[in-house]
Amino acid sequence: MKDIVNFLFEVGMLQKTPRTGFQFLGSGCESVAEHILRTIFIGYTLCKLEKDVDESRVLKMCLFHDLPEARTGDMNYVNKKYVTVDEEKAVRELTETLFFGIDIKSCIDEFNERKTREALIAGDADQLALILQLKEYGDLGNKYSKEWIDFAIQRLCTENARETARRIMETDSSDWWFKDKGEWWINGSRRMNSGSGD
Template sequence: MKNIANFLFEVGMLKRTPRTGFQFLGSGAESVAEHSFRTAMIGYSLAQMDGNADVGRVLQLCLFHDIPEARIGDLNYVNKKYVKADEEKAVEDLARQLPFGADYRATLSEFMAKETHEAKLAHDADQLEMILALKEHKDLGNRYADEWYPFVLGRLATDVAKELSAVIWETDSSKWWFDSDAEWWVRGEK
């Protein structure tokens, strides 16, 4: 039980681990945990739309994909040009401590290999989370988001993710909550 408690504390570190790419975008901030949560929701959606994927496996891959960052931090694309993190060692060190270590190791191995259909969907979910963040920043006036979008788009592997990314990029990120019911916005009642 002690190892499980330690694992859960380690996962909690992701709430305090910043995603570092936003410093280059010039706006925004999010933790790895925030990123992982929305990635899981995207993965679930992609797997459901795909219809041929193991939805639970996609969710597991998405939820676990960035756990090593509690030990190695989040390395953005600029950092990765110069710094080599030993993600495999981070995975192995944690796996040895867990009663479900073999499953954890297999999950991260599958994600990193990008060979299974579920791993491709999980990777696409990871990239779509960035596309959503870029669109939110674009809608708030960050002109650099347009420059980043094609590079992130080029990382997508599945047709369902490519289709969704096009819709995301055309959709106003605030329209999900702000409708044209003027009476509500004036008086707060219908």
Template sequence: MNHKDIVHFFFELGMLKKTPRSGFQFLGSGKESVAEHSYRVAMIGYTLATLTDHPDRYKVVLLCLFHDVPEARTGDLNYVNKQYVVPDETSAVNDLASTLPFGSEYRELLKEYRDEETEASKLVHDADQLDLILELKEQHDLGNTYARQWIHFALKRLKTDIGKRLGAEILRTDSADWWFKGHDHWWLRDQEE
């Protein structure tokens, strides 16, 4: 086994921290790297797998973690870019896989994710969309009126019942409630001392 290839893989993963999610250019506010996106997708995926009692939560998390790794080589293409540019993701996946001791598993995971046929892949696609919906809801709550229009389309891409229920709940929830609403004691503590 060539440890240099493994180290190269680790550096390549670092590119995801530097690769911006390109849709924010059109939204006009917000920014996020592919790595930031992938982290929350993995946490959402684990949660969806738990809520649906999926028999292999580990696989769901792996699919989440690997779903955008090819973007270290292809970049993140938004929906407008995809009207004109088709990345050679197959080559990107195969080239990386040929250097990894788990290359065949990596290929299989990406194929399963892209095929969208298994329950695990559907949960991951929903986790991906729920992360987008959360980000759009945050931008909407901060005053970006365009974000609401985008949410409409992201909701239509949800595939599972739990994804649809959570998408609806996101719309009903203010993005600041988790840290602000009902926590007056957090904000008054310094004044009491």
């Protein structure tokens, strides 16, 4: 049981581990844990758009794909030009003491090999999480985000992911909550308070 508890503490390190690419983008920040959360939701959504896909496998790959970064940190594309990370060692050492470690290792290996349909979908979910984040920063004025998005789109493997990326680029990131720019934004809170005697 102690090994399991240690694993759960290790997972918590992902909340404290920053995604380092944003220092080069010039704006934004995100932890590895935040990235994983959005990736899981995207993976779930992509599974709903596909037929005959092992949804559980996709979701597990989305969940575990960056787990080794609790040990290695996040290496962005600039770092990777100069630093070699022994992810295989990190995966081996974080999974070898867990009775379910082989399942985690298998998911990470499958994700990295990109040979199965499920791995391609999970990889696309990973890239779409980045694309969404970059679009948000672009909508707020970051002039470099579009160029980064163009590279990320080229990494997509499935048609549903490419179509999702096209729609992301056509949609303002605030549209989901700010598309109805009507009376609510003038009188909404007054209407809510009108029954309280104010």
